[in-house]
Amino acid sequence: xxxxxxxxxxxxxxxxxxxxxxxxxxxxxxxxxxxxxxxxxxxxxxxxxxxxxxxxxxxxxxxxxxxxxxxxxxxxxxxxxxxxxxxxxxxxxxxxxxxxxxxxxxxxxxxxxxxxxxxxxxxxxxxxxxxxxxxxxxxxxxxxxxxxxxxxxxxxxxxxxxxxxxxxxxxxxxxxxxxxxxxxxxxxxxxxxxxxxxxxxxxxxxxxxxxxxxxxxxxxxxxxxxxxxxxxxxxxxxxxxxxxxxxxxxxxxxxxxxxxxxxxxxxxxxxxxxxxxxxxxxxxxxxxxxxxxxxxxxxxxxxxxxxxxxxxxxxxxxxxxxxxxxxxxxxxxxxxxxxxxxxxxxxxxxx
Amino acid sequence: xxxxxxxxxxxxxxxxxxxxxxxxxxxxxxxxxxxxxxxxxxxxxxxxxxxxxxxxxxxxxxxxxxxxxxxxxxxxxxxxxxxxxxxxxxxxxxxxxxxxxxxxxxxxxxxxxxxxxxxxxxxxxxxxxxxxxxxxxxxxxxxxxxxxxxxxxxxxxxxxxxxxxxxxxxxxxxxxxxxxxxxxxxxxxxxxxxxxxxxxxxxxxxxxxxxxxxxxxxxxxxxxxxxxxxxxxxxxxxxxxxxxxxxxxxxxxxxxxxxxxxxxxxxxxxxxxxxxxxxxxxxxxxxxxxxxxxxxxxxxxxxxxxxxxxxxxxxxxxxxxxxxxxxxxxxxxxxxxxxxxxxxxxxxxxx
DNA sequence: CTTGGCACTCGGCCGGCGAGAGTGCTAATG
DNA sequence: CATTAGCACTCTCGCCGGCCGAGTGCCAAG
Numbered sequence: 001x002x003x004x005x006x007x008x009x010x011x012x013x014x015x016x017x018x019x020x021x022x023x024x025x026x027x028x029x030x031x032x033x034x035x036x037x038x039x040x041x042x043x044x045x046x047x048x049x050x051x052x053x054x055x056x057x058x059x060x061x062x063x064x065x066x067x068x069x070x071x072x073x074x075x076x077x078x079x080x081x082x083x084x085x086x087x088x089x090x091x092x093x094x095x096x097x098x099x100x101x102x103x104x105x106x107x108x109x110x111x112x113x114x115x116x117x118x119x120x121x122x123x124x125x126x127x128x129x130x131x132x133x134x135x136x137x138x139x140x141x142x143x144x145x146x147x148x149x150x151x152x153x154x155x156x157x158x159x160x161x162x163x164x165x166x167x168x169x170x171x172x173x174x175x176x177x178x179x180x181x182x183x184x185x186x187x188x189x190x191x192x193x194x195x196x197x198x199x200x201x202x203x204x205x206x207x208x209x210x211x212x213x214x215x216x217x218x219x220x221x222x223x224x225x226x227x228x229x230x231x232x233x234x235x236x237x238x239x240x241x242x243x244x245x246x247x248x249x250x251x252x253x254x255x256x257x258x259x260x261x262x263x264x265x266x267x268x269x270x271x272x273x274x275x276x277x278x279x280x281x282x283x284x285x286x287x288x289x290x291x292x293x294x295x296x297x298x299x300x301x302x303x304x305x306x307x308x309x310x311x312x313x314x315x316x317x318x319x320x321x322x323x324x325x326x327x328x329x330x331x332x333x334x335x336x337x338x339x340x341x342x343x344x345x346x347x348x349x350x351x
Numbered sequence: 352x353x354x355x356x357x358x359x360x361x362x363x364x365x366x367x368x369x370x371x372x373x374x375x376x377x378x379x380x381x382x383x384x385x386x387x388x389x390x391x392x393x394x395x396x397x398x399x400x401x402x403x404x405x406x407x408x409x410x411x412x413x414x415x416x417x418x419x420x421x422x423x424x425x426x427x428x429x430x431x432x433x434x435x436x437x438x439x440x441x442x443x444x445x446x447x448x449x450x451x452x453x454x455x456x457x458x459x460x461x462x463x464x465x466x467x468x469x470x471x472x473x474x475x476x477x478x479x480x481x482x483x484x485x486x487x488x489x490x491x492x493x494x495x496x497x498x499x500x501x502x503x504x505x506x507x508x509x510x511x512x513x514x515x516x517x518x519x520x521x522x523x524x525x526x527x528x529x530x531x532x533x534x535x536x537x538x539x540x541x542x543x544x545x546x547x548x549x550x551x552x553x554x555x556x557x558x559x560x561x562x563x564x565x566x567x568x569x570x571x572x573x574x575x576x577x578x579x580x581x582x583x584x585x586x587x588x589x590x591x592x593x594x595x596x597x598x599x600x601x602x603x604x605x606x607x608x609x610x611x612x613x614x615x616x617x618x619x620x621x622x623x624x625x626x627x628x629x630x631x632x633x634x635x636x637x638x639x640x641x642x643x644x645x646x647x648x649x650x651x652x653x654x655x656x657x658x659x660x661x662x663x664x665x666x667x668x669x670x671x672x673x674x675x676x677x678x679x680x681x682x683x684x685x686x687x688x689x690x691x692x693x694x695x696x697x698x699x700x701x702x
Numbered sequence: 703c704t705t706g707g708c709a710c711t712c713g714g715c716c717g718g719c720g721a722g723a724g725t726g727c728t729a730a731t732g
Numbered sequence: 733c734a735t736t737a738g739c740a741c742t743c744t745c746g747c748c749g750g751c752c753g754a755g756t757g758c759c760a761a762g
Contacts (some may be wrong), residue, residue: 033755046705051756069712069755111522149496149512155461157518159510161500167508169518171462184535246619249612257608261600268597384724397736402725420724420743705762715752723744731736 010060010081017041017053018062019086022074026326029252031071076291076325079303083288083329090330092338100339104346112136112166112347117241119319119343124244127332129323130267134240134277136309136316136347138162140198146190148183148227156183158231163196164311164347172230178223186224194228203232238274242267251324253301266298280306280318286337291325301325305332307340311347319343361411361432368392368404369413370437373425377677380603382422427642427676430654434639434680441681443689451690455697463487463517463698468592470670470694475595478683480674481618485591485628487660487667487698489513491549497541499534499578507534509582514547515662515698523581529574537575545579554583589625593618602675604652617649631657631669637688642676652676656683658691662698670694 010018020041024032034047034054041050054072057063062078065071074082092100103122104115116133123131145161151171156178160168178186194202209225245267254260266272276294280287289304299322306320319340321332361369371392375383385398385405392401405423408414413429416422425433443451454473455466467484474482496512502522507529511519529537545553560576596618605611617623627645631638640655650673657671670691672683 031755035755047755048705048707048757049703052704055757065756067712068757069710069753071755144502145500147498147500147510149498149510151495151512151516155516157512157516159498159500159518159520161502161508165502165506165508165522167510167520169510169520171516246612246615249608249615255608257600257606257611260608261597264597264600382724386724398724399726399736399738400734403735406726416725418743419726420722420741422724703762705760707759707761709756709758711756712754713752716750718749719747721745721747723742725740725742727738727740729736729738732734 013043013045014053014057015086016043017050018057018074018078019082021063021072022078022082022086025074026328029326031066031073033071036071076293079290079325080293083290087330087333089333092334097338097342101342101345104342110165112164115343115346117243119339119346120241120243123319123321123335123339124247126335127321127323127327128244128247128250129321129327129332130242130244130248131319131321132240132242132273132277133319133343134238134274134317136311137238138166138236138316139200140312140314140316141166142196142198143194143202144196146194146228146231147187148178150178150180150183156227158227160231168236170231170234172227174223174227182220182223185220186227189221189224190228199232206232238278240270240274240277248323253324253326259298259301262298263302266296272296272298276304277306277318277320280320281308281315283308286333288329288333303327303329305329305336307336309340309344309347311344364394364396365404365408366437367394368401369408369425369429370433372414372423373429373433373437376425377679380677382417382424384422387422427644430641430676431644434641438681438684440684443685448689448693452693452696455693461516463515466694466697468594470690470697471592471594474670474672474686474690475598477686478672478674478678479595479598479601480672480678480683481593481595481599482670482672483591483593483624483628484670484694485589485625485668487662488589489517489587489667490551491663491665491667492517493547493549494545494553495547497545497579497582498538499529501529501531501534507578509578511582519587521582521585523578525574525578533571533574536571537578540572540575541579550583557583589629591621591625591628599674604675604677610649610652613649614653617647623647623649627655628657628669628671631671632659632666634659637684639680639684654678654680656680656687658687660691660695660698662695 017037020037021032024036024040034050038045038047038050054063057078058065058072061075062081063072064075066073100122103118106115106118116135120131120133123133125131142163143160144163145159147159147161149157149159151157154174154177156172156174158170158172160170193205197205206225206228210229245264248254248263249260254263276289276296283306286305286307289299291303292300294302294304301324302322303325304320304322306318308315308318310316319336321336323332368388371388372383375387375391385401389396389398389401405414408429409416409423412426413432414423415426417424451473454469457466457469467486471482471484474484476482493514494511495514496510498510500508500510502508505525505528507523507525509521509523511521544556548556557576557579561580596615599605599614600611605614627640627647634657637656637658640650642654643651645653645655652675653673654676655671655673657669659666659669661667671687674683
């Protein structure tokens with residue numbers, strides 16, 4: 001008895017029971033009792049025995065009873081153990097993978113923005129939960145083109161084209177008016193200087209260029225460098241695209257309107273969610289936060305499954321799924337995993 | 352008696368009572384009874400008399416009783432009458448208007464997109480309901496600049512700058528490769544042709560240009576016209592920006608999670624809402640849909656208050672507020688009205 | 703260690719009850 | 733004849749008690 005309870009050393013029978021319990025609970029969202037468990041655990045055990053085991057599991061903090069005479073429910077710790085050691089992931093079928101790939105390779109319009117948002121929609125659509133994808137960090141994206149267009153009164157529009165066809169517009173404030181031809185020159189000069197280089201590289205190079213504003217540079221070149229400085233100083237703020245929030249309203253664990261409101265507020269505020277997602281870029285593969293583990297109380301009843309995605313072998317962002325703690329991890333995990341890979345591939349494909 | 356009931360001819364007393372009832376109900380969301388009404392209608396009437404009047408109003412379909420022994424509640428027809436003939440709008444104070452104006456004139460970054468979304472946030476923030484602003488139609492916006500940037504493999508990036516600093520990017524598919532200088536030429540040619548002209552004007556002109564592809568045009572010019580054709584054929588799809596949906600979750604008339612879900616689905620689908628908003632561009636000033644009047648059953652419990660906004664004396668979009676039928680119309684109406692004017696002004700200000 | 707048996711404990715589901723709020727009707731009043 | 737007071741009636745809501753079913757904990761037997 002004392003031996004069995006010795007931390008984390010769980011005999012096979014208990015583990016199978018826990019597994020059965022979690023699976024059952026995930027399936028029908030109700031506390032599961034000893035009778036049910038003794039039936040479909042696969043083991044030949046009477047309800048009474050199951051009760052004893054349950055009692056042990058409860059003492060270990062793996063399951064909990066909502067009230068005296070309800071069945072048991074997994075705790076966060078229980079889910080954790082389940083996911084880490086008991087879960088058998090269901091790999092996606094070839095067909096499913098192909099469908100995902102097709103949907104992401106929209107063919108015609110190659111537009112990173114829209115690929116990102118289809119990814120988000122796909123995640124939410126397949127899982128019936130909320131999908132989220134952070135916009136890729138562009139530190140390592142190569143620059144294809146830099147162009148300036150004159151606007152009125154000391155404003156210049158800078159257009160930045162990356163090699164993956166992402167286009168960014170920024171408006172600069174400059175001291176004097178520049179003629180179109182001047183801007184043209186500047187644009188040519190900078191494009192030749194930066195084309196094919198990564199953003200981080202460019203920033204560094206620019207720093208050097210700015211410091212030694214040599215006399216052999218003509219006025220236009222100096223202006224060009226200065227404007228470039230403004231363009232690239234703009235550290236872009238992080239952001240994410242979310243889809244399928246409404247799906248979360250169907251779960252009865254979130255039927256409390258007030259809880260729901262707080263959750264949705266967190267989604268629109270974005271700050272906390274971004275923080276959380278940021279933690280996942282460093283992680284190697286799929287990462288899972290169960291309930292309170294995330295550290296944000298609005299997510300107490302939710303789990304978050306994430307995976308980083310890569311462009312050119314650099315991790316540039318994270319995608320994932322947000323849903324109730326009680327989610328089909330065996331399906332969700334591979335979905336998130338595969339989608340991350342496919343998104344990376346899709347964003348790479350026209351290098 | 353018969354005389355009193357004669358359609359729509361409501362004696363002064365009944366009207367004041369109806370007014371009091373609606374105001375009271377808007378204020379505290381509960382059916383209001385004869386006792387309360389006789390107290391704060393301002394008239395010296397006993398509850399019994401009030402009851403008689405209520406009975407008449409009910410027969411006319413202006414109020415309804417949720418059940419036998421509850422007070423009365425305004426019907427849609429009742430609200431309509433209230434708004435059309437009884438409501439005394441509360442004009443905004445000078446300070447409030449100034450605050451709105453300041454918030455919209457973000458000074459620094461003049462960016463239509465961000466102005467639109469602050470407008471939406473302001474609407475939702477002040478009213479504690481959901482704010483919505485359609486993106487401006489650009490039919491009459493003047494074009495300031497048109498630029499082409501070569502991308503890989505038969506793709507050209509077209510950049511379209513409007514006089515209000517709105518920038519749009521479109522990717523074109525072209526048959527052959529164009530050299531940067533060719534594109535430069537094309538861009539110059541088209542800019543000179545179109546700069547300062549409205550989009551509709553440009554479209555028309557382009558049609559003529561396309562039809563008579565004369566021999567005196569060189570190859571580059573022909574290509575330019577062709578590409579321009581592609582740029583301007585893209586009829587941009589309509590869209591809107593919404594803010595403060597979460598606010599709607601606090602209203603107890605929308606506390607049913609399922610109703611709420613349908614409402615939010617309509618918000619993300621956008622189609623129906625866009626349809627509804629479209630109907631308001633033609634309207635002259637503030638327009639109000641009460642409950643079922645909108646024709647969309649998800650909005651049955653909601654009212655929508657809208658006003659079109661103008662740039663350069665052309666109506667280009669609509670903004671408004673969505674909330675429960677029971678909203679403080681006397682405040683919301685002027686807010687929507689003023690915001691529409693201010694948004695127009697803000698988008699105009701740097702012609 | 704496992705199991706069957708048994709008492710016990712909860713939550714959920716009526717059905718009844720009383721209070722409160724508000725109505726409709728009628729008869730009295732100015 | 734409109735207004736009012738009075739009164740019976742209706743309906744909601746919250747509360748209590750009882751009952752059922754599900755499930756537990758414990759104990760004693762296998």
